[in-house]
Amino acid sequence: MNYLASIYKEQGRWKEAEELFVQVMEMRERVLDVEHPYTLSSMANLAFTLKEQGRRAEAINLLQNCERLQMKILGIRHPDTLMTSTALISWQTERL
Template sequence: METRKKKLGADHPSTLTSMANLAWTWKRFGRSAEAIGLLQECVHLRCQTLRAGHPDLVSSQETLAEWEAEQAGRNLATS
C-alpha cells in the first residue's frame, strides 16, 4: 500500500483498494482498531474521489459501519 501511495498517489483507486484490503487483513488478524482507522481513512479518500453510490465507496462505507458497530458493542460489553 505504501508503495502504491508513493507511485500512484494516496487517492488513486488502486491505492484505495490496497488500503481496504489491508484493513480486511488486519481485521482478520484481530487488529480491529487499526483496521477501523485504516478503513476510515479509505472511506474519507473515496468520498473525495468517487461519485456517491460508487460500488467501492458503498462497500467501504457499509463495512466501516458494521465494524464500528461491532467495536461499540464490544466496548459496551466491557464497561
C-alpha cells in the same frame, strides 16, 4: 504482489498477506498517489487483513481514512465506497 497477498489472505496466511499489502499500498502511494483508486483498493485490502487478525482499532482507523478518500475521489455512490461504508458501519457496531 497484490495478487499474491490476496492468495495469502484467502489461505488465512494473515501476517504474510499483511506484509505484502503494506508493500503494495506504499508502492502505489509513491507511484500512483494516495488518492488513486488502486491505492484506495490496497488500503481497503490491508484494513480487512488487519481486521481478520483481531486488530479492530487499526482496521477501523485505516478503513475510515479509506472511506473519506473514496468519497472524495470516487463519490458516495461508487460501489467501492458503498462496500467500504457498509463494512465500516458493521465493524463499528460490533459488540454494541
